[in-house]
Amino acid sequence: QVQPVESGGGSVQAGGSLRLTCAAAKAPYTTLCMGWFRQTPGKEREGVAFLDHGGTTNYADSVKGRFTISKDNARNILYLQMDNLKPEDTAMYYCAAPIAEAGLQPCTVIAPNARRFGPWGQGTQVTVSS
Numbered sequence: 001q002v003q004p005v006e007s008g009g010g011s012v013q014a015g016g017s018l019r020l021t022c023a024a025a026k027a028p029y030t031t032l033c034m035g036w037f038r039q040t041p042g043k044e045r046e047g048v049a050f051l052d053h054g055g056t057t058n059y060a061d062s063v064k065g066r067f068t069i070s071k072d073n074a075r076n077i078l079y080l081q082m083d084n085l086k087p088e089d090t091a092m093y094y095c096a097a098p099i100a101e102a103g104l105q106p107c108t109v110i111a112p113n114a115r116r117f118g119p120w121g122q123g124t125q126v127t128v129s130s
Contacts, residue, residue, distance in 0.1 A: 002119075004078075004095050009124030016085050020124055022078040022095030031097045033107035036069060036080045037114055038091035039123075045094070047112020049080060058107060062088070085128045092123040 004024035012018060020036070035050040049059045049069035057069050068081040078095050096117035097103075102110045110116040 004097075004119075004121040006093060006095055006121050006124040009093060009126045011127040011129065012085055014086055014128055014130050016128070017081070017083045018085065018126060020080040020082065020093055020095075020126075022080075022121075024076060024078075024095070024097065024121075026076050027097050027100075027103065029100050029103045031103045032105065033102075033110060034069075034071060034078050034097050035095065035107070035111055035117060036067075036078070037094045037096065037112075037117070038089075038126075039094070040091045045114040046091075047114065048093070050107040050111040051078070052107040056107070058111065060112065082126070085126075087128045087130045090126060090128050092125050094120055094123045096120055 002025040004022050006022050008020040032053040036048045037045045039045040051057050051069045066084045070079045099118050102116040
């Protein structure tokens with residue numbers, strides 16, 4: 001499976017916005033969930049936002065009301081709109097689809113467990129200054 005390619009990160013001041021983009025070849029197996037994760041040095045990868053095949057979304061409590069996940073199904077591109085950014089949002093952001101064994105499981109089952117997702121791309125860095 002081809003690694004996803006994330007883009008759109010950058011440096012912004014608190015209160016600013018960014019839109020992350022994730023491009024990936026469609027997995028060779030059925031996937032019902034896509035997600036965005038983030039990671040800071042020394043910490044585990046954290047699930048941020050998830051979108052299932054039917055359009056249902058779920059978010060980490062820390063980003064609810066500020067982040068929006070969406071997908072262009074025709075082009076298999078995943079987006080993360082991030083508004084009202086805070087310094088604590090600073091991290092490397094990654095997108096991923098489920099691993100083959102978890103492909104048929106909905107987000108409600110596998111999210112936010114990063115071990116159920118992959119492969120991982122290089123990520124895109126988001127830095128928010130106060």
